[in-house]
Amino acid sequence: MFYDKVFSVPELTPENIFHLDIICPSCNQLVVPQKREKANTYVLRRCEPTLNSYEISNDPLPNYTIRYNLKKCGEIAGFKHPVIPRNL
Numbered sequence: 001m002f003y004d005k006v007f008s009v010p011e012l013t014p015e016n017i018f019h020l021d022i023i024c025p026s027c028n029q030l031v032v033p034q035k036r037e038k039a040n041t042y043v044l045r046r047c048e049p050t051l052n053s054y055e056i057s058n059d060p061l062p063n064y065t066i067r068y069n070l071k072k073c074g075e076i077a078g079f080k081h082p083v084i085p086r087n088l
């Protein structure tokens with residue numbers, strides 16, 4: 001999302017994202033506005049092989065790929081319950 005410049009807040013970068021203040025601490029979340037023209041950009045997208053490297057396509061990753069990889073990440077992390085992509 002940083003690569004695609006999706007956020008409408010210019011000072012939001014990967015380096016300073018962890019230093020942002022949450023306005024309402026009881027909410028445990030920070031809403032970051034997105035540009036309207038980027039609203040339909042998928043976060044998890046396919047990689048297309050090119051002659052020398054890979055490029056990110058505009059097609060989303062298939063659901064089975066996301067589910068499988070999240071489940072494996074949860075197993076590696078040692079989570080008690082399986083990880084599922086409910087919020088994605």
